[in-house]
Amino acid sequence: MSVIKEFFKKKKLESKFKLAGPGHTMTSSSSSTSATNKMVKTAGPSHSRLAPSEGSKRAGAAALARFEQNLKQQEPNWSLAAIRAQARKELELELEAQKRSKDGGPEEVSQEAAPLLAVSGVYYSCPLIGPEVLSKQAIEDKIKNFLYEQLSEERGLTSCLIIHTCNQNKAQISLGIETLSKYLTNIIENPTEEKYQKIRLSNKVFQERIAGLEGALEFLMACGFEQQKLPHGNGEEDFLVFQKDKLEDLETLRMLKDALQTSEAIVPELDRGLRVLMPSQAAAMVNLPDDFFSLSKDEIKREQELRERQVELNQQLRTRSMKERDEVKELRKYKFTLIRIRFPDGILLQGTFSVMEWLRDVKYFITENLNDPSKEFELLSPGGQKLTKDEERLLDLHLVPAVILHFRFTEQLEGKHIQEDSFLKPEVMALLQYI
Incomplete structure (x- = not known):
């Protein structure tokens, strides 16, 4: 059977599954769902991803083993425990620096040029x-x-x-x-x-x-x-x-x-450009590539020239709605946003998203990479507010053009102690990049 016929066959099956509604196991009632199923419902994306074949899994495991072997030769003390210790040390230094700072407010991501690129471009598959x-x-x-x-x-x-x-x-x-x-x-x-x-x-x-x-x-x-x-x-x-x-x-x-x-158009999927970072790497300034902007370099320059007029407007007596409209207009310069999720151990997970994607897509991205995807979690904004509007776009939530979100398990709020060797899967941690 041709690739195209297989493609149409798969699309028909997907549409039938969507019409059938949520599934249930034979041993469970229709009202009971596992924590994993809850996560899929709230954070599942609009498209499904193919599961890796057994051959792909074996190849991935072999690549991971080679990576670890090479890394141990370069750095004999490399291990998840060593990574956690280094991350905690960097976190402590960062917190001390914030305490010494007079204006240690919400975390912001600087977008000036830096030797370490946060992302080299926007890619698709x-x-x-x-x-x-x-x-x-x-x-x-x-x-x-x-x-x-x-x-x-x-x-x-x-x-x-x-x-x-x-x-x-x-x-x-x-x-x-x-x-x-x-x-x-x-x-x-x-x-x-x-x-x-x-x-x-x-x-x-x-x-x-x-x-x-x-x-x-x-x-x-x-x-x-x-x-x-x-x-x-x-x-x-x-x-x-x-x-x-x-x-x-x-x-x-x-x-x-x-x-x-x-029929529907075959649309390329945005590649997340997954990266795992230490706190010191995340502290480096972010250099967003031109692909992130919906405007050309000349248009951005003209926008910059209009900043003086904007300052004058801000000094005038203006209504809240007028300010909000100007803020939305400013955000619409961006097509993509760089999302970083900081885990309690200091490690950061980074991915690229369209500004028109939903908060649930970010949560699904996190779930895919968690060591234990069955545990429920929540995200906090840079200012500490809990993000609950899963069906709201990242642009509307002002999570643009680059932001650091904070991760915590729901069980932590109930006073339960959670011991984690690593919040992320071992194969994801293997992507950790050293400066």
């Missing part, structure tokens, strides 16, 4: 085409090349994906799909009418709605049309002509029409 992590343009080109390579194997379904994925104008896509569907509906409902079996390429509707739509011609060919020259007016013109033998298989036309209308 696409499980359908492979494990590569690439820039936005590179991954989009790879997806497009992959789809065109699949045309020879599965022309109909692949052309549907090309239409949805490789065209940028949503209005043009919608209008094109409507017109293509009408072509097929006319043939399905009127199989003996020859006028519905020919499309003149110079026709105004075809030129405006179909000719510039990438993948549309391939779709019509897959349905059974072929390009021919036919008499028209005083000469000949190019037509797409539906082949008579295809009229015996109208069910295929119905299937292709349904696939065209229900």
Whole structure:
């Protein structure tokens, strides 16, 4: 079975599972759920990730063993205990420095240039085409090349994906799909009418709605049309002509029409760029790459020049709503945000998020990397406020463009002592970077 057919099959199964609602084990009642299931409900992302195969797990374990061996040779005292001790020491120094400081308020992340880059760029992946992590343009080109390579194997379904994925104008896509569907509906409902079996390429509707739509011609060919020259007016013109033998298989036309209308674009997934940091590394200044900004360098420079006017406005008597509008406008300069989660042992987990993602996505990211994902936890903002609005966007929560959140287990609030060798999985801790 082709990759594209497998892709459509998987999408259909996913949609059925979504309609079926939450699942339950055979030994539990419908009202009881485990702590893990609670976490998935509240923090689960809008898309699912493929579980690693046994081969991938073995390869990962081997890579981890090699990493540890190399690291021990470079640093004989390397261990989780040593890491915790170093992290605690750095935390104590940081707290002492804050106490000495007169204005030791909420943690802020400086965004000035520094030798240690917090993140080198924004990258994406696409499980359908492979494990590569690439820039936005590179991954989009790879997806497009992959789809065109699949045309020879599965022309109909692949052309549907090309239409949805490789065209940028949503209005043009919608209008094109409507017109293509009408072509097929006319043939399905009127199989003996020859006028519905020919499309003149110079026709105004075809030129405006179909000719510039990438993948549309391939779709019509897959349905059974072929390009021919036919008499028209005083000469000949190019037509797409539906082949008579295809009229015996109208069910295929119905299937292709349904696939065209229900397909979705293959969208690259934002790579988190997962990093694990010591407190001293997190204290270094953050250098955000240009990808994080929705404005060009020149536009940012112009914005900077308008700061003087902003200072004058702030000195004037202004309402709270006016200030909030200006604040939101300032935040919208960013497309992505760098989220760091500080654990009680001082270690920080770092990931890249779209500013339009939800707080639940951050929580799911943490859960994926926890040593014990069954325990419930909560996050605190830099100012110490508990973050509870899982269905609110990071932009609206002002967690932009870079922020440090604080992690704590819910059990800690109940006065229970939690002994943790490490809050994060060993394979995640192996990513710890030394300066």
